[in-house]
Amino acid sequence: MKQVAYYKGCLASLSAKELDTSTRALAPKVGLELIELESVTCCGAGDIHEAEPDYYLHLNARILAYAAATGADTLMTVCNVCTLNLRQANWQLVNDTELRARVNENLAQVGVQPYERDIEVKHFLWEVAAGEGYEKLKVAAHRGLKGLKIAPFYGCQILRPSKLMGFEDPDSPSSLERIIEACGGEALDYPAKLKCCGFPIIQAREETALGELVQPIEQAYEMGADAMVTPCPLCHLSLDAWQSKLKKTTGKDFNMPILHLSQLIGVAAGISEADLQFKRHVVSVDKVMAKLDA
Amino acid sequence: MKVALKIWRSNSQTGERALREYEVDAPEWATLLDVLDLVKDRHDGSLAYRKSCRMTICGSCGMRMDGKTVLACRTRMYDIAEAGHIPVISAMGNMPVVKDLVTDMDSFWEKFKSVKPYVQPGYIEPPGGREHIISREQMSAIHKESLCINCGACVSECNAMESDPAFLGPHALAKAMRFVGDPRDSKRIDRLEEVSGHNGIHQCTRCYYCNERCPKGVDPRDAIAKLSAEAIKESIDSDMGAKHAKWFVTSAKTTGWLRETELVPKTQGVLASIKQAKFALELARHGKVPPPFPAHVAKNVKESRRLHGIVARQGRNGFAGIVQGEQAMAKLEHGHTGHSDRDPYGPGSFPRPYLPGEKREGAKA
Numbered sequence: 001m002k003q004v005a006y007y008k009g010c011l012a013s014l015s016a017k018e019l020d021t022s023t024r025a026l027a028p029k030v031g032l033e034l035i036e037l038e039s040v041t042c043c044g045a046g047d048i049h050e051a052e053p054d055y056y057l058h059l060n061a062r063i064l065a066y067a068a069a070t071g072a073d074t075l076m077t078v079c080n081v082c083t084l085n086l087r088q089a090n091w092q093l094v095n096d097t098e099l100r101a102r103v104n105e106n107l108a109q110v111g112v113q114p115y116e117r118d119i120e121v122k123h124f125l126w127e128v129a130a131g132e133g134y135e136k137l138k139v140a141a142h143r144g145l146k147g148l149k150i151a152p153f154y155g156c157q158i159l160r161p162s163k164l165m166g167f168e169d170p171d172s173p174s175s176l177e178r179i180i181e182a183c184g185g186e187a188l189d190y191p192a193k194l195k196c197c198g199f200p201i202i203q204a205r206e207e208t209a210l211g212e213l214v215q216p217i218e219q220a221y222e223m224g225a226d227a228m229v230t231p232c233p234l235c236h237l238s239l240d241a242w243q244s245k246l247k248k249t250t251g252k253d254f255n256m257p258i259l260h261l262s263q264l265i266g267v268a269a270g271i272s273e274a275d276l277q278f279k280r281h282v283v284s285v286d287k288v289m290a291k292l293d294a
Numbered sequence: 295m296k297v298a299l300k301i302w303r304s305n306s307q308t309g310e311r312a313l314r315e316y317e318v319d320a321p322e323w324a325t326l327l328d329v330l331d332l333v334k335d336r337h338d339g340s341l342a343y344r345k346s347c348r349m350t351i352c353g354s355c356g357m358r359m360d361g362k363t364v365l366a367c368r369t370r371m372y373d374i375a376e377a378g379h380i381p382v383i384s385a386m387g388n389m390p391v392v393k394d395l396v397t398d399m400d401s402f403w404e405k406f407k408s409v410k411p412y413v414q415p416g417y418i419e420p421p422g423g424r425e426h427i428i429s430r431e432q433m434s435a436i437h438k439e440s441l442c443i444n445c446g447a448c449v450s451e452c453n454a455m456e457s458d459p460a461f462l463g464p465h466a467l468a469k470a471m472r473f474v475g476d477p478r479d480s481k482r483i484d485r486l487e488e489v490s491g492h493n494g495i496h497q498c499t500r501c502y503y504c505n506e507r508c509p510k511g512v513d514p515r516d517a518i519a520k521l522s523a524e525a526i527k528e529s530i531d532s533d534m535g536a537k538h539a540k541w542f543v544t545s546a547k548t549t550g551w552l553r554e555t556e557l558v559p560k561t562q563g564v565l566a567s568i569k570q571a572k573f574a575l576e577l578a579r580h581g582k583v584p585p586p587f588p589a590h591v592a593k594n595v596k597e598s599r600r601l602h603g604i605v606a607r608q609g610r611n612g613f614a615g616i617v618q619g620e621q622a623m624a625k626l627e628h629g630h631t632g633h634s635d636r637d638p639y640g641p642g643s644f645p646r647p648y649l650p651g652e653k654r655e656g657a658k659a
Contacts, residue, residue: 010552014584015577039594041550046500047542050522053615055605059546059598088619095622106608110600156453160502161513163626170506171362191361196453196501203561204496204534211457212499241577280581 002132004076005067005119006034007086010042011233012078018277019233022262023078023124025275029140030133030265035070037063043085046157046200060089061103065115075121078262080232084157086121087164094118123158125231125261126167129175137265138182144268145185148227148292150259151220152176152187153239155232156196170194176229179261183268188223192216199238206245213238214246217254227257227288229264236260241282257285267292295322297329297375301341302384303394314338315380320371326383327355327366330395343395350509353445357395358384363450365509386450388459401459402446405466409489413473416480432477435617439472439517441510448504448514454497461497462489464504464514471517474524475613486525495521496535520613527612537561547602550592555583 012020027034040063042048048056063086067075077083093100093115104114127133159170168175171194177187193216198209217239220228230236240258247253259267263276267289278285297320304311318332327345334341346352348367355366359381374381389397417426448464455461462470470489473479489495495518504514526536538561545553558574559567567574577583584590592598605611610618 010554013551013590014554015582017581039592039597041592041595041598042542042546042552044542044546045552046519047539048546049616050519051526051536051539051543052602052605052611053519053523054608054610054618055543055546055602055615057615057619058601058605062598062601088623091626092619092622095625096619099618099622106601106604109604110597112597112601156501156503161505161515171360196499196503198453198457198499200500201454201497201535203558204538205458208454208458208461208497209499212453237582241580241582244576245573282577282580282582 001028001033002031002074002127003033003035003070003072004074004122004127005037005070005072007037007040007043007063007067007075007077007082009077009079009082009233010045011237016233016236016260016280018280019078019236019260019262021275021277022260022266022271025271026262026266026269029136029269030128031136032076032127032133034076035072037066037070040066043082045081046085049085049088056085057089057092057099058103058106060086061093061100061115062107062112064090064093064119064121065107065113068115068117068119069113073120074127075119076124076127077121078124078231079234080123080155080157081234083121083123084164090119090121091164123167123231125158125175125179128265129167129179134178134182137179137269141183141265141268144270145180145183145264145292148185148288149188149223149225150180150185150264151190151193151216151223151225151228152180153193153197153216153220153228153230153235155230155235158231159194176231176261179265180229183265185264185268188220188225190216190219190223192219197235197238199234202238202242209238210242210245210249213242214250217243217246217256218250218252221252221254221256225256226291227259227264227285229259229261231261233260243283255283257281257283257288259285259288295320295324295372295375297324297371298380299329299333300380300382301333301394302382303341304385304391305393306391313382320375322372324371325367326357326359326364326369326371329371330366330383341395342393351443353443356386356445356447356450358386358450363387363447363507365445365447368509386446388449388452388455388463389446397446399446402444402449402465405462406444406469408462409466409470409473409485410481411469411473413476413479414481415478417478426478428477435613436472436475438512438620439468439475442468442472442512443510445509447507447509448512451503451507453501453503454499457499458493458497460493462493464498464518467495467498467521468512468514468517471521471613474521475617482524483528483530486521486528486530489521490525490530490533490536492533495525496533516616520616523611523615524613534561543602547599548595549589550595550598551590553586553589555586 044056128137162170180187198212202209298317300315316333344354346354350368385391385395498518541560
């Protein structure tokens with residue numbers, strides 16, 4: 001078992017609890033032992049970065065310090081936005097001694113241990129798309145999605161900026177496809193799988209956001225996808241919950257089920273509904289499960 | 295080497311559009327621009343594309359290769375040709391095509407002009423006709439934004455602009471930051487107000503395509519974040535986007551985690567939220583609207599509250615809060631290791647430039 005400090009972020013704690021429960025249920029099957037982080041806060045979701053950037057850096061340093069204190073070498077995220085925010089802050093702290101010293105001094109003032117031993121921030125997707133995690137996944141989820149056509153949707157901030165993410169080619173990634181196929185499903189290819197779902201501005205500029213959101217859903221629908229899968233709970237929220245708003249703007253009812261990555265692998269690995277919690281989705285996943293059972 | 299290309303040929307006047315394949319003999323060092331020159335010279339003189347400097351200075355030859363915006367002069371063809379791949383070349387996105395690879399950049403320049411891309415001086419002239427000296431630290435704050443060559447690669451891929459063509463976009467906003475951060479400029483507040491308007495910074499959807507594509511390392515998305523942080527520091531925060539961002543700060547210092555249910559009324563106002571009631575009820579039915587009480591509070595949240603106070607007193611918010619990380623971020627551009635033993639001015643390198651006040655070796659005292 002590989003021990004990782006588990007940072008679930010805001011959504012998996014609140015409106016996307018199903019992401020947390022399915023990740024926890026799946027972790028031991030793919031060789032991960034999750035160490036709970038109790039004292040951590042929100043990473044700022046890019047919003048604190050563009051409101052009070054110095055506070056953003058300190059909040060993330062505090063998260064990294066608590067994660068490093070667990071003794072794990074990896075801080076594992078389940079959200080693209082958390083991944084980018086934490087990796088960006090981590091890179092700045094690790095590569096700038098002066099900056100790190102000032103931040104650590106401030107952390108000490110509020111009673112937080114300094115961030116001294118470096119820790120690496122990795123998304124759950126990266127843990128199971130390569131290496132030992134992938135080998136274990138292939139065994140755990142072997143041919144569990146037979147007959148299902150799955151449209152992978154990456155979400156921006158696990159691919160770009162690639163110099164900070166660096167796991168795979170941002171213009172032709174293959175991790176989700178590899179996982180879908182290892183689970184026995186068929187991965188569909190469509191241009192909008194790398195584009196933005198619009199979530200960051202879905203409240204402040206809904207029309208612009210919906211204009212982005214419609215592209216991946218419509219393309220996946222036209223390809224005949226049974227479901228879409230995403231490693232990001234923010235993409236999940238817009239694809240799943242805001243889908244009903246596309247009915248008004250396009251006149252089309254896509255009725256496209258959206259799965260979290262941990263749920264997709266979870267289904268293939270035989271995780272129970274109590275942990276998958278599909279009832280928490282706005283668009284029903286019933287037809288996907290029915291096709292699988294048929 | 296043999297290089298094959300497919301080029302989307304089109305003519306806006308006749309409406310013709312066709313994908314044509316070409317093959318040329320090119321030297322191994324050839325760039326995409328060299329190959330286009332060979333196609334035009336040897337096969338079809340009617341092929342239209344822009345070019346000038348051929349060395350990533352003029353920003354003329356922006357185009358797409360396999361859907362990805364590049365500068366043709368900066369793209370070597372050797373690996374592609376060796377792999378036997380035949381790339382598809384097309385015009386940039388988010389702009390109408392005039393002919394073949396030439397786009398109509400009028401809207402690009404209109405947006406550029408709208409941010410008043412020039413210094414509007416407001417400093418006090420030093421007496422006796424002396425120079426107005428700016429410190430290196432002050433200028434380095436806008437170093438990245440100053441590198442822009444107006445090529446349009448960022449705009450070509452902007453996801454928000456695809457959805458709303460009125461969005462000012464990464465290029466114009468990075469240019470705005472270049473002057474907001476310029477210590478000689480007198481219109482900082484006016485500029486911040488302008489970019490905080492409906493088509494400004496809060497339309498950015500944070501897809502990071504602009505950072506990914508920029509051939510000069512401008513990182514327009516980061517420039518947009520700098521504008522936002524600076525505007526919020528100056529209390530230019532009436533836009534829903536700014537209220538949204540500020541609610542995350544409030545959440546982090548009160549409960550630690552995002553107070554998700556209150557985010558909509560805090561961003562859109564209570565009246566607009568009521569209009570969304572039907573939608574919200576539908577989400578609530580599936581547990582997507584967590585009850586605000588009891589609040590989901592992080593353990594030891596008082597630490598993050600006190601951190602907020604300390605950080606606020608140290609006065610490094612605003613764009614300076616992002617600039618402070620750039621020295622470390624620059625190491626990403628140079629080989630991902632973060633540590634370089636190589637002295638850029640060491641043996642075998644270009645001579646180090648002389649800084650003002652320094653004595654040249656061998657020069658007369």
